[in-house]
Every structure is written in structure tokens, then in C-alpha cells.
Amino acid sequence: MTTTTQRYTVSIYTENNVGLLNRISAIFQRRHINIDSINSSISEIEGVSRWTIVVEVSEAQIRKIIGQIERQVEVIRAHYFTDDETIYQESGLFKVASELLFEERQIQNIIKESHARIVTVNRNFFVLEKSGRKEEVERLYEQLKPFGIMQFVRSGRIAVTKEPIQITSLLAAFNEQ
Known part of the structure; x- marks a missing residue:
């Protein structure tokens, strides 16, 4: 059985804390996955950063990676998308x-x-x-x-999704804390 890989854009909404980049990059490093590009910026919600990471992996791998990323305390939410799902x-x-x-x-x-x-x-x-x-x-x-x-x-990739993602209400609630 061969596992097909494809390019995924990972969007991560986080608090902006020191050391988080090292911990997230270590998740990829432990699996010997090369990060094609990485970008960090403010998000649409004040006080929340958004990271965009591009990797080429199988869908099974990306699901595991997202799970591990979301276990980081400062991560609010992480999603992955195919090229067809993003601009x-x-x-x-x-x-x-x-x-x-x-x-x-x-x-x-x-x-x-x-x-x-x-x-x-x-x-x-x-x-x-x-x-x-x-x-x-x-x-x-x-x-x-x-x-x-x-x-x-x-630069690294910057991307928005074609379809709405249900992160806005979650981020708004986070911002009110």
C-alpha cells in the first residue's frame, strides 16, 4: 500500500508566546517532514497570531500533525487545507x-x-x-x-480559505477573555 502525498496549507491560530515556534517545528522534525514555507502574521482577531505552514505529506500524517499542534497550550485552533481549498x-x-x-x-x-x-x-x-x-x-x-x-x-505562502471556516466565533470568544 502506497501513501500518496500532497501539498497542504496549515493555518494555526495562536497566542503569541516565546518558544512556540520551536515546539511546533519540532513536531515536523520528529517525523522528518520538511516545511516548504512558514509565515506568521497578526490575524483578523486582535491579540491572536496566524501562522501559515506549507508541507507535503499524506492525509494521515497531516491529521496526526494537526492533533499534536492543537495540544500545544498556546494554540487556539489549527486547520489544514489542500491547494484547491485556498487562495x-x-x-x-x-x-x-x-x-x-x-x-x-x-x-x-x-x-x-x-x-x-x-x-x-x-x-x-x-x-x-x-x-x-x-x-x-x-x-x-x-x-x-x-x-x-x-x-x-x-516569502512564505499567505493564504485564505475559499469557504468560511468556523474560527471567527471561537476567536471572538478568546478575545473577550
Whole structure:
């Protein structure tokens, strides 16, 4: 029997406490599961943080992981979703030598065709920002790579669910405590 894996987006609503990241990452580490991306931000409820973690595992594994995550005292609720159940984006920043912007027509075409945005330009470099699916950011990376990328960084996934999740009332009750 083979277990098929797929990409899951894990949303975790938590209190913002020191050490929680280590304990949650240890849950994945003990199972030898690589975290593809992780993002943390405020949530729609004041005082509650939301983490978005992307992993590729089987459904049986993700159910066990969610159970362990929810046992952490500071975790209010954890959910997992498939790519089809979410609307998600990533963002990348590309720092490239300025002379290429003005001397390489191909660079201008790449920027236009990829719908990247020029964030800043100065004498030595310019910075592009590309938001979209991971594959879109990676495609732009591959197109710019032959010209020389001075610096590159990609964010973790940010995601919202297509369907409402029944977390709002739970979080509102938490906020009133």
C-alpha cells in the first residue's frame, strides 16, 4: 500500500508566546517532514497570531500533525487545507544591476510579461517585486538568472480559505477573555 502525498496549507491560530515556534517545528522534525514555507502574521482577531505552514505529506500524517499542534497550550485552533481549498500567494524580491534595466531590452520584456513591479531604481541596482503562485516567482527567477541576480528572497505562502471556516466565533470568544 502506497501513501500518496500532497501539498497542504496549515493555518494555526495562536497566542503569541516565546518558544512556540520551536515546539511546533519540532513536531515536523520528529517525523522528518520538511516545511516548504512558514509565515506568521497578526490575524483578523486582535491579540491572536496566524501562522501559515506549507508541507507535503499524506492525509494521515497531516491529521496526526494537526492533533499534536492543537495540544500545544498556546494554540487556539489549527486547520489544514489542500491547494484547491485556498487562495494563496507568495512574493519575491529581485535585486539586479541597474545597467541591465536600461541596456537589456530583454529585461524590460521579462518585467512586462511577468507583471513584476519595479520597487526602486538607483545608480547601482533596481529591485523587482513579483507576487503570485510559487511557480510564477520561480519562473521569473529562472528568466533573470542568466543576467545575474545580486540578491533574491521569496516569502512564505499567505493564504485564505475559499469557504468560511468556523474560527471567527471561537476567536471572538478568546478575545473577550
